[in-house]
Amino acid sequence: MQTDFWLERWEQNQIGFHEKEVNDHLINFWGALNILPESKVFVPFCGKSRDMLWLLAQGYEVLGVELSPIAVKSFFSENDLEPRITNHGDFQRWEAEGVSIYLGNFFDLNAEDLIDCSAVYDRASLIALPPDMRQRYVDHLRTIAHVISQTLLVTLEYDQSEMQGPPFSVNKNEIYKMFGEGCDVECLLEENALDKNDHFIQKGLTCLLESVYLLNKR
Numbered sequence: 415m416q417t418d419f420w421l422e423r424w425e426q427n428q429i430g431f432h433e434k435e436v437n438d439h440l441i442n443f444w445g446a447l448n449i450l451p452e453s454k455v456f457v458p459f460c461g462k463s464r465d466m467l468w469l470l471a472q473g474y475e476v477l478g479v480e481l482s483p484i485a486v487k488s489f490f491s492e493n494d495l496e497p498r499i500t501n502h503g504d505f506q507r508w509e510a511e512g513v514s515i516y517l518g519n520f521f522d523l524n525a526e527d528l529i530d531c532s533a534v535y536d537r538a539s540l541i542a543l544p545p546d547m548r549q550r551y552v553d554h555l556r557t558i559a560h561v562i563s564q565t566l567l568v569t570l571e572y573d574q575s576e577m578q579g580p581p582f583s584v585n586k587n588e589i590y591k592m593f594g595e596g597c598d599v600e601c602l603l604e605e606n607a608l609d610k611n612d613h614f615i616q617k618g619l620t621c622l623l624e625s626v627y628l629l630n631k632r
């Protein structure tokens with residue numbers, strides 16, 4: 415999946431993935447993580463997700479990375495946050511009280527950029543990527559986030575022949591294969607999500623599972 419694809423999605427306002435409300439799974443399952451109250455949470459492929467505001471409201475610091483300048487700008491303006499913008503290597507860093515977003519490519523981040531993060535929240539990030547890029551994403555995350563001990567991961571699973579991604583289908587076996595070597599993988603929830611995703615029914619899906627995983631670094 416080329417970066418241009420995502421930049422165009424934002425330019426054309428084709429952002430069906432963006433949720434108007436905070437994600438239920440974040441609210442329901444964040445408590446399964448065991449991190450200190452004021453920890454910093456890394457949100458890869460953050461878009462302009464309101465989930466970052468929820469994390470902030472819980473007292474965490476948030477560090478996102480996002481490719482699209484439209485997404486980053488919108489996150490700050492739509493939430494009445496006044497950004498301080500500085501250059502940071504290959505990135506622009508947009509910051510307000512408690513929240514920073516690196517504007518640029520996730521694959522250009524290095525371990526130092528995430529040095530003080532304690533947890534990862536991945537909703538619609540891994541599943542935004544086609545199969546050939548997913549292992550690269552996980553390998554890079556493992557490299558840059560080696561200090562991070564816990565991850566909350568939200569994925570979708572469906573018959574890939576019924577619909578083209580993104581979002582892509584990522585099944586349980588793949589999750590265990592990709593993360594199982596260095597992490598204990600616990601599936602916290604697996605539920606039918608077709609009813610609440612009419613637009614996927616219209617695209618031809620007959621079955622859709624949403625899963626929530628807790629990854630604990632060994």
Ligand SMILES: C[S@@+](CC[C@H](N)C(=O)[O-])C[C@H]1O[C@@H](n2cnc3c(N)ncnc32)[C@H](O)[C@@H]1O
Pocket residue numbers: 417420421431432433458459460461462463479480481482485518519520521537538539542580
């Ligand atoms: C499916 S959206 C999910 C956004 C967000 N996690 C949410 O829940 O709304 C994927 C996002 O990742 C961004 N993205 C894709 N590839 C990226 C990359 N290599 N580096 C940083 N952001 C990327 C896209 O611009 C898009 O906003």
